[in-house]
Amino acid sequence: MISINKQCQNEILPLLISCKHLSTITSYDQLTELNLSNLKLLKIDRFPFEQFPKLKSLDLSSNQLISINIDWSKTFLNSIEYLNLSSNKLETLLFLKDFKYLKILNITENLLRNNERFLSLYICPTIEHLIDFNQEQIYNDQIKYNQLLIQLNSFPYYKKQKICEIVFGDFRQTIINLIEKQEIFSEFSLSPLGNYFIEKKFNEFYLQIKQNFQTYLTDDFQLLMNIKETTKTNYFQPIKLFHSHHQSKEDLTTISVHMCAFVPNTSNHILATCGGQKVCFINCNTCEITHLFELTTLSSKVTSNTKKLKDKNKTYFSCLSWIEIEDLKILAVGATNGSIYLLSPKWKLMFGHIELPNSSINCLTWHSSNPFTLVIGSYHTVRFINIRSYIDRLQSFIRKQNKPTVPFDYVDSSMFINKVSSTHIYNLYDGHGPLILITDLLFYPLSNNNNSVLLVGTTSGLFVIKYQDKQNQSPIQLALPKSIWTVSEHIESLRLINNPIRLIAMNILNLDYICYFDLDQSLKHQQLHIIHSLPNPSRQIPTKMAIYSTNNADTSSFECIVGSNHGSFFYHKIQSHETKKSICENQQIEISILPNILSASLNEHYLCLTTNNNLICIYKRQ
Template structure:
């Protein structure tokens, strides 16, 4: 209720005192205050609220209970009548729980500053009231951090808790609920399950001491009731399905997104020694419908047609000689290991050239050499040597196709390769038809050692070693194109010629910050995904909101299997043209150390670029490996995804091609 004149202000104060008194005595006149929209009950020394007359305040949208001595609010204080409160201020009280919000269906903003609330109460309030858009705590909006913790909570509920129930408690509860007339055994069983749930949560640092949270125990109780109610009421037939959860039955009716097409060994044809050959990376040719895939590993670069599952062409270097060692006479050692240098990374670019675009593939090797290839013209037209380097990752500049960016050891280098692009154009003009096989153009006129136009060195500020792991350009605008740099010690950004570290939110506790890969999720929402070695989540963050304060603005997280070997993830945005509400949906594929891969499907409603209620569908796919004699299943090193195919590469020379159903 708003007021302007002194008389109205006095009347408002009197109303507040009267309402406060009537709340405690439960004698509020039913015909009063039907037009009040804003009600201020602050500084009235209120200690507790047992009930509240929402039924006589039908238009109340803002309620201020701040600066009181509130120690408790009855959890059913609004149960008797629906309220329409959108803004609630309970700051500067002595409240320990937020369970009393459970019947607030319209609340959008809540101020909880200066109370006795635990961290668990704060983020779980978003689950209790999904309409909340702002949580004010200590005079700042903390909904992002709270939303991140809630996502982690929901993922544990959907994966570990449901699995624990179906495997260890479902059958016991079903049997005892029909035999235990007094319910003592059932109560003990559910108490045990409750305790087991709490232990699972408290293994995570974000959910420590959750057994002390009234709101957490309330929601856990709701989850247990939900699981119990999911049991079939009447067992008409005793079949296998009656002993499985409804979630499992639903899963059995879901067809996999991908079906295996073929397993290839093209980087090494012998089965005798597969452990020394790893297919490091794969990538689909951009913006074409022929589904051409390039792979690199060992001393070979292979081009595969996924429609036919056959190798169309390959490029091979008989010996990738290291440039990090001096070249000279050397006594041959019979026990010397064979050449251990290999092709390590690759990336495509589409260059506009005259009437049709050119697709160029850049491939880097651990000996510091970079090769430029054209599949259409079957030529290797560029060979660049970076002495004393080992190429870990490559990318092309987002706005300048003549600039190739290299990640090597702790340095990022920008190379101008316009002379090689011109060389390819000259070759195309002279040829009327493609060569039958790969040719190498005479390079006497070209120097393969070219200088770097820009070099950036990264360090931790101490003696620890840092390595570049991945590179990714993102165009925020025409003149603002930052470069994200993944390293073994965190995520950096190069913007305005100065490398800066992007820190993780304080609410996130990571084992380490070894960034495995950086992938674009959605350009409109500036959403970027990163996966971290040894961390059990894939983090998706808004780059635009991250840059101002140099802290990752985490929007959502996806469950991620623990791995000991770094894996490059694949992300593909999916269309939702029939949706009534703006949505963003994408698939994320990540490999495992144990012969399997995970497919994460995420669907999020968007309102004013704000993501609401993300939905997750996470599936684990076991791979039936053909003719693998090793006891230990191979590890997935990379995943590539487009609208029709999924390709996985492994550390035992296999290329696994899957087709989307």
């Protein structure tokens, strides 16, 4: 066995993070035991198991480990049989999910919950000895684990009359309630390993229904559970993958194309993308760039006074949003230096430049009933800004272009001031707890009156602002179900589903499904009322999802596209008929390169994806 003492600390720390220091070393190929104790390690993001193909014993005891990446061994199937994690500060054992040969596990003196400890028997069924505070702990945990299995067997998997009720309801919450009825399983849903267990059981339940009930369930239920083979079809055909935001060949992989969005309510399929220091307009029919705005040359043709930008090299476009005002299609683009640009693609000009000092624009949207009000998310602050003077001046400019003899009839001097005042400002962070960052904004028209509320997605949950012109009410935070917020409260994106029943789709970082909920019901109790969920694997990088809704005489449906890490995106479709039959379709679709997808946009003919390596992917419906 090789024992590594403190003198080797500087060498072994990078070894735990990457394999660079092992590329020229061959003596580790025969190593079977490795002692990495007492090195004051705080976390492990990745362990180079591939460099130790015969390693059977690993000692990480007496460090200060607070976290180990759940995928630390994903790149190589390890052969570890003995693992010592004693005397650390670990709170979960979810990182053991890829250990196929583990027999002895020492977890003495950690910060593990009881549910984490005994559930290690589930993710590592090969464990023969689980060492904890006493030698009989493995026996006690085995009894507890058997009790859990007995309890789950009482779950009505095989009772046909109960299946529809379970499927239509919230399966996750149903199974949590069943487990937590017994005191020994209290706070089961607070355990990361407990949530992993629940997801696995849900998948088993789904497969059982498909295999055991296919022949005699009703047609309605078979359609709902997607029994028929509908997911083998490729819904989208890639037609163009290209770079357009780079400055030179050297930075092809360093620029992220942050967002994309199709021009609303048009048939020419023009797509806007923003990333780096460029905004591009792309015709998807021809896959050609029709026009682009570049930060270094961006200036207004309508206003006579445009200030020089500071720190251009540190500025990039981060978000965009379309609005339709009368016959004008206007794009608002936000940048990391606090600037907001108002663009008219038809006239190929920038007609408005708004500056928010000491800000970085995270997201933008327009008021649902007042198109002249632009809503801005910056850090933990929401601002409402009236841009009526900019629009009026643009319309005057257009009149002048259409009829050269017509005078430029708008002379309001306030137009020349870039720093406009905010009509309303909402601060979501009170100075306590984790810092809140705004990630997405969505206006929702209430069903019981003509008012609307603003939904604010953040890294710390969902907030609601009841905006009114003459009032300034405090934001309200909607509580997430425990099964969600124990995984993550980082909301990536919110999208409105325009079906007869108005729903909101919510995409949460690190959550294994996309949920959609009824806001009217949620506002009554200030807690999310989740109607349904769509399966989706965990995502480590935030991605903006796309929703496309259709309504026919007898059918209403919506499609959902969301990106995943490592070169794939996921397609979900729910279609409802007047006969109450519903078809759920889910498919994972690979793309040819291995990027991380940052955003998606979808219309009736095309799908566009943007990535963190400067790639724009355009797909056409089959």
